[in-house]
Amino acid sequence: MSSNAEHAYRIGVVGPSDLVSLVKRVAALEFTDHLVVPLTYRGEAQAVDVITAHPDVDALLFTGVIPYTLAQTAGALTKPATFIDYTGATLYGALVQLMSNGHDPSHISIDTLARPLVVESLAHVGIPTGDVATMEYHSGIDAQRLAAFHRQHTRNHPGSVAITCVRSVYELIREDMPTIRLAPAIASVRTALDTLTMELAGRISSDAQVVLGIVELPEPDDHLADDIRALAGSVFPTGSSSYVLVSTRGVLAQHTCDWTVMPLLEQLAERHVWVRIGLGVGRSAADAEVLARRAVERCRTAGPFTAVVSVGAGRDFVITDTEADPDRAEEPLSRHIAARRAGLSQATLRKLEAAVAAHPDNKVTAADVATALGIEPRSARRTLKQLERAGLARPVGTVGSGAGRPAVRYAVRLDT
Template sequence: MVTVGVVGPRDLVTSTRKVVGSMPGVTTVALPYRTETQTVEVVRGAPGEVDAWLFTGVVPYEVASGAGLLDRPASFVNYTGAPLLTAMIHLLKEGHDPSSFSIDILDVGQVDETLKEAGIATSGAHVLPYRRGLTAADIVEFHQERAAEGVGVAITCLRSAYDVLRTETTAIRLAPSIHSVRYAMQQLLVAFGEARSDDAQVAVGLCEVDAAAEGDLRREASGLGGTVVAQRDGRFFIFTTRGPLEVATSGFTELPLVAKLGAAHGTIRVGFGVGGSAAEAAALARRALGRAGRLGKEAAVVSMRNDIDLTLSGTSLRSLRRPSLSLLSERAGLSKATLVRLQEMLAAQDDATVTTRTVAAALSVQQRTARRVLNRLERAGAAQSTGRQGLGGSGRPLVTYHLYL
């Protein structure tokens, strides 16, 4: 079952959910706003069970993307094709010239193609394509200027612009068609499936390190979601899947256990292979280990299909005074907005010790969601369990964590 958060104006969220809700294996969460400027607030406040985002238009999608909040598969409903043709039919019914209008958000090529397919002249279409940073005020001004030039109809994709324009001129607000919603959902489900498929790929590691390091290796490999198996030749296999490995290595860029075990035990070389089967992954791991052997005494390489070899740094995020939020966001699977709020929480405290309760309060979420956040940060190397905090009465003690933010 996939839980989709539908983001947009309330009326479009309602109509979009009706279409999406009829699709098997999909549930929806309504995330409406009054104006597109509230997109960031709405997405930040979405419940943790949302697996993917569906935006009712490109504007809220771009707002959320610009704020770094698209930490899950996301798509938006396109208004070309059927929605635009519906607007043309409405103009004809109302006695307006369908070849003379101003329209926003859509690309010129999209508008021209739709009009040509319908046999409508394109010379009278005045288009304001979307660009990042475009505001409702910009859109209203564009339509007002065209109206002053004699263009009699304004077609807008933005609810806030429509509310202004309809009091001044003939205005039509484009709305998603059933077909456009279904198409957007198909794209979203494909992206969601690809993400899950990538996460499920097999990852096999082959490690050369002193036998005395086995205990430390097992402990560090738990952060990769991995299982360590000793081999007769003195090497060690590490079995995991792509998802946990990609998170723990910050998008295949670093492997801190190399520096840790190297400092304690000397030479360590690790080769990871990522493939569709254990056999393929193991073969790639051997290739990766061979390449790591040519890099020095402390080295790690990830090998994938198509001759892709990625060298991993041994630097730990914890060694950085102020980690890159973009890097940590990818590594932990959390939005940069969430990490910023945690940084703000720490700035207001005397130390970096937190619990699920304090994190839940800072993020305005339930404690079970806060626990998932802390678990992700711990796996990413940005949090460490430090003990337990008694409640002074009944109830389970709270686990305390130190955050490295």
């Protein structure tokens, strides 16, 4: 990492000149410790050459997913890198512009963005999506193909508006049809800079890995920022009742007692009828974002008050607030639902069932669980905590009267 007396990091911003200037303005106001190095291009295909010509930066921030993907495919990303997200606040801003100009947002065509994210955003504000056309960007798709997609949609839906994330596409179609070019919202730029800064700091220690979180609530919450202070993180609104939070792995692991409890979930459950918190822990900001989106999707099927921490490699920790819904603990549970709530595999649940059945009173200790699963006692204690938070186990006393801390006994209910 290179630095000087005035700046902690040199962040290369890769994109067209107008968007690079936007990032510079945000950084000048809120990230004054960093030096923004403009890496501008006239077309996305020049992104790799621009990066190669400036090896002295500490990290790379791309103004869109296309140049990021091109650089990734070319193997040019040898340092922390991320791109600005165009969903959330950015997309909502375009919809407001669209409707204020008298256009129908239910017949638009949108390029680059994934359809599920577009549909979710439009449905959130009550816009029908049956006639909305999307074309997600994949490696190999160029500006000409994206432009052809918009032209075809306009032929099928005369008067529709094209929304593009790509400057070169905008230049190709703006004379042919009503066109809006998405420009990142200030909140999206801020989030990208914040997550990239966290990732740079995370190179110092694995405990400082970046954590990106998505919080979804049924209504706005003015007190959320105060709650997030306990995570030593930042929170930014991305919609009327959805938020992005940024923290670090070390702080989050401590806050959740190694992924077993979630005080933030409990606090929010006191104020809302449902809560979803998806947290992604990644080595890069882009990885953390992908994991966070997967985690929040999993929340939708795991109960009304749920947090999921995804640490990659298929490992998810599911935390539910059973106290927020006391009737839930009495519901019959199938094994797969029990496994999902506890964040355990069904195979692990089957082994636990055998261990519990071996004790006539259905009461086990961490030592019993460790023996049954072939794991360390510390991991067994964490497993019992997960079962407790899922409403499948409860502490009922201790055993042992000799030296050392008595072992906690848990009454475990895994039957369907």
